[in-house]
Amino acid sequence: MTSTTSAFVPAVIPDELARTFTGILWAAANIAATRPEVVDAIAEAVREIGGVDDDQQLTVESVCVKAAGRRDPCALNPMLPGRRWASWAPGLTERERWECLAEIADRWSDPSDRDTGLRPGRWDEPTC
Template sequence: MTPTLTTSTGAYSPAAVPADYAATRAGILWTAANLAADTRRRYGHRMLLDVDLLAWTLNTLTQHHPRRERTIIATYPAACAAARRAAAVSNPYLTPDLHGSPNAWMSWQQAVIAHEIAEHRHPGPQLWAIFATAATLASQPGDITEGLLPGRWPDIDRHRPNHTQ
């Protein structure tokens, strides 16, 4: 039986993104991290093969925050670039010259997924880690005091298949 994200010890805590932060790079990236973790829990890796998580994040945020739609759309390319940089740092096979332009999200998402599956691991935790790293780097000093709370996944390794305890 595979452990779920709701296990009692070290459970995943999603990031809290207040409406005021929905249009920031950190807000977009933490929302994407939440979607990556939730997709892992609800649908497994097959869903990740067919979805662009950042585009899904953009759609989710513009639906939930229609008054901030213009700002969200304007900030979106910077969030994509930040996630791409974090992905490139996480894996030497994800260099920009191998995976297209900064807007070519699907190419490096697919590379992360293919690499994780080849290693017999679920890609959700790796995608979450990329978004969490990018969101942390995009955060500003006063974000936490203003209500933007980072997500936590202390037992992330337990959610990777073939992990030995």
């Protein structure tokens, strides 16, 4: 039997990486893929993880906003502050939100993160 829909496999984030930039980003990517009604996946990930300081959250948001701006400069809601993820996320498709967060998470991860147990999320494309 063949599948015609993409299947999402969420990232596995070990506890020791949860509060790192990589852990926050993969958690946000998981949220973006599984709960598309959550517009600010970064803020939600930070809330769910707990113990993340404001500077970390702002750094993660800043990097993601720059990536979103490169991906789609017209995605920004001009009525909202351009430095916040929630200002950009609604202008991206659900898949673009995940891709943006996942690409940055992958870029920020260290090769040793996989030895610690990190398993990046992915979309398994349908087989025809």
